[in-house]
Amino acid sequence: MLADKHRAEIEAILAKYPPEHRRSAAMPLLYLAQQEYGHVTQAALQEVAELIGADRTQVGSLVGFYTLYHDQPGGTYRLQICTDLPCALRGAETFAEKLCENLGVRLGGTTPDGMITVEGVMCLAGCDRAPMFQVQGADGIHYHENQTVESAMKVVDDLRRKSSHA
Amino acid sequence: MPEHILLRHRDLPGLERLDVYRKHGGFEALRQAVSTQTPAQVIDVVKASGLRGRGGAGFPTGVKWSFLTPNVFPRYVVANADESEPGTFKDREILERNPFQFLEGVAICAYAAQANLAYVYCRGEFWDLAHVLESKIAELRAAGLLGKKLFGSDYALDIQVHLGAGAYICGEETALLESLEGKLGQPRLRPPFPAAEGLYGKPTVINNVETLANLPPILTRGAAWYRSIGTEKSPGPKVFCLSGHIARPGNYELPLGTTFRELIFTHGGGVPGGRRLKAIMPAGASSSILAASDAVLDTPMDYESVAALGSALGSASLILMDDTVDMAWVARKTTEFFKHESCGKCTPCREGTYWMLHLTERLTGGAARPEDAALLESVARGMQGKCLCALGEFSTMPVTTALERFGADFPAAAGGAA
Numbered sequence: 133m134l135a136d137k138h139r140a141e142i143e144a145i146l147a148k149y150p151p152e153h154r155r156s157a158a159m160p161l162l163y164l165a166q167q168e169y170g171h172v173t174q175a176a177l178q179e180v181a182e183l184i185g186a187d188r189t190q191v192g193s194l195v196g197f198y199t200l201y202h203d204q205p206g207g208t209y210r211l212q213i214c215t216d217l218p219c220a221l222r223g224a225e226t227f228a229e230k231l232c233e234n235l236g237v238r239l240g241g242t243t244p245d246g247m248i249t250v251e252g253v254m255c256l257a258g259c260d261r262a263p264m265f266q267v268q269g270a271d272g273i274h275y276h277e278n279q280t281v282e283s284a285m286k287v288v289d290d291l292r293r294k295s296s297h298a
Numbered sequence: 299m300p301e302h303i304l305l306r307h308r309d310l311p312g313l314e315r316l317d318v319y320r321k322h323g324g325f326e327a328l329r330q331a332v333s334t335q336t337p338a339q340v341i342d343v344v345k346a347s348g349l350r351g352r353g354g355a356g357f358p359t360g361v362k363w364s365f366l367t368p369n370v371f372p373r374y375v376v377a378n379a380d381e382s383e384p385g386t387f388k389d390r391e392i393l394e395r396n397p398f399q400f401l402e403g404v405a406i407c408a409y410a411a412q413a414n415l416a417y418v419y420c421r422g423e424f425w426d427l428a429h430v431l432e433s434k435i436a437e438l439r440a441a442g443l444l445g446k447k448l449f450g451s452d453y454a455l456d457i458q459v460h461l462g463a464g465a466y467i468c469g470e471e472t473a474l475l476e477s478l479e480g481k482l483g484q485p486r487l488r489p490p491f492p493a494a495e496g497l498y499g500k501p502t503v504i505n506n507v508e509t510l511a512n513l514p515p516i517l518t519r520g521a522a523w524y525r526s527i528g529t530e531k532s533p534g535p536k537v538f539c540l541s542g543h544i545a546r547p548g549n550y551e552l553p554l555g556t557t558f559r560e561l562i563f564t565h566g567g568g569v570p571g572g573r574r575l576k577a578i579m580p581a582g583a584s585s586s587i588l589a590a591s592d593a594v595l596d597t598p599m600d601y602e603s604v605a606a607l608g609s610a611l612g613s614a615s616l617i618l619m620d621d622t623v624d625m626a627w628v629a630r631k632t633t634e635f636f637k638h639e640s641c642g643k644c645t646p647c648r649e650g651t652y653w654m655l656h657l658t659e660r661l662t663g664g665a666a667r668p669e670d671a672a673l674l675e676s677v678a679r680g681m682q683g684k685c686l687c688a689l690g691e692f693s694t695m696p697v698t699t700a701l702e703r704f705g706a707d708f709p710a711a712a713g714g715a716a
């Protein structure tokens with residue numbers, strides 16, 4: 133249960149908002165749930181809903197609306213390549229294709245070891261350092277910019293190593 | 299190079315540290331405001347400076363603040379750090395490298411608005427950045443620069459960071475407020491405007507990160523100094539983002555009114571590979587596309603002059619494209635973006651972006667039918683003026699201007715439009 137395991141963190145989140153507006157804590161609590169369970173499970177929705185005094189469908193609709201929440205399990209890490217217009221002008225689409233080839237997946241797919249899901253995403257405010265991607269995992273979201281296929285494969289190796297040590 | 303006012307960290311290494319920032323006059327503006335000026339006086343200075351919102355619309359900041367419903371409390375200030383417009387990455391540099399100037403700006407705005415609580419709404423992808431900001435805010439609390447009785451006055455302020463979760467529409471101010479309230483990020487019908495009924499139904503000021511970073515220097519150096527930079531109607535410095543086909547992509551702080559030519563060729567190093575510059579999107583994906591003629595290149599980049607060209611300055615995030623780029627493909631790329639980001643609340647935008655995507659895919663996928671370009675045009679025109687928020691309108695602009703100004707790039711339309 134989130135409420136038992138992360139009591140202090142939950143209190144800190146709730147304290148950011150006026151007590152009569154607990155619902156504002158929905159988004160940070162969803163992040164917490166996702167970090168705990170890997171994706172936002174049905175049980176987690178219920179837990180978050182109870183913490184903020186909303187109903188489960190309200191919380192569930194947020195998961196569908198915002199792209200950084202996932203209601204289905206994916207790879208341990210989501211490698212999200214920006215293929216939006218400014219990055220595409222600097223070769224991001226070719227980069228994404230080649231990286232997928234190297235990883236043996238299609239865009240949207242997960243590597244056979246279940247480690248990496250590769251996705252194409254919209255602008256990440258790093259257009260001047262394309263090709264670039266972010267990695268979303270249990271430890272948050274981190275940027276990797278000015279990438280080549282080689283440097284990206286190194287990032288992937290590091291992720292695999294990190295996860296086998298975890 | 300003249301001094302940087304917003305990207306001041308480029309002149310002063312270590313400026314992201316509180317001790318360094320204070321050594322260079324940091325929090326002097328806030329101290330002066332809180333201990334010697336009334337909120338109304340601060341608003342007057344900001345009005346006199348002519349500062350216009352840097353989030354895209356260019357609305358005069360001081361004027362916006364003065365719309366707050368009188369005598370209704372509590373009030374809130376929200377900093378818009380959602381920065382999601384394709385081609386825009388200026389707020390991120392300010393937040394990462396010059397965070398205290400931004401936070402001091404938030405505090406000044408909050409004092410002027412008589413708000414005791416301010417939120418910084420960061421796009422979810424700024425996860426690392428948001429955590430750093432939280433630690434900077436904690437430093438301010440520890441230093442007594444946030445909290446109760448600021449500078450010995452009765453004024454109290456706290457700042458909190460709120461992370462979004464991946465939705466461009468949350469940059470639109472009323473969608474942002476919904477999101478901050480824990481709801482779907484869908485725009486509200488206006489009026490009421492946030493200055494009357496904003497966060498939790500209370501009077502609220504929402505400003506862009508760059509707008510807020512302008513406030514400390516305006517207060518310490520004065521409105522007349524500020525007006526000495528830029529043009530009469532568009533005063534002050536601006537951070538311009540350069541992306542796409544440009545030798546030196548990145549942020550450039552220059553006076554509003556700098557010409558396209560100076561920005562692109564003198565500062566940005568021109569188009570790589572000796573290619574010809576074909577098109578400019580001055581306001582990210584939300585642009586009317588400009589064909590890069592000499593007349594365009596010699597136009598000063600201020601709000602009025604770019605509008606007079608049939609485009610808009612917006613957030614001043616220039617996407618540059620050389621002569622290899624097919625504008626039908628550009629229309630497809632921007633449509634993919636807007637289709638993905640449409641919040642689905644109103645029919646013209648939800649359905650219109652869907653149909654525009656189908657048509658632009660057909661037009662660029664080798665399966666175009668003779669009537670497709672005209673159909674695309676009619677879908678886009680049919681959306682204009684009918685959408686609940688500006689996203690729907692934005693989505694049509696690259697499409698209609700690509701058709702109108704680069705008709706030859708649309709295969710099936712070439713016969714009719716050329």
Ligand SMILES: Cc1cc2nc3c(=O)[nH]c(=O)nc-3n(C[C@H](O)[C@H](O)[C@H](O)COP(=O)(O)O)c2cc1C
Nearest residue numbers: 351352353378380381382469470471505506509688
């Ligand atoms: C679809 C859409 C997206 C927007 N995205 C942003 C954004 O990412 N950042 C921002 O500051 N303003 C954005 N805006 C503008 C805001 O609605 C608002 O005008 C701005 O934050 C006001 O601040 P300013 O007066 O300081 O510019 C967006 C507007 C629309 C319609």
Ligand code: SF4
Nearest residue numbers: 641643644647687690
């Ligand atoms: S115009 Fe689009 S983004 Fe705006 S409210 Fe309508 S559906 Fe949502």
Ligand code: FES
Nearest residue numbers: 214219256258259
């Ligand atoms: S377009 Fe890729 S980060 Fe902006």
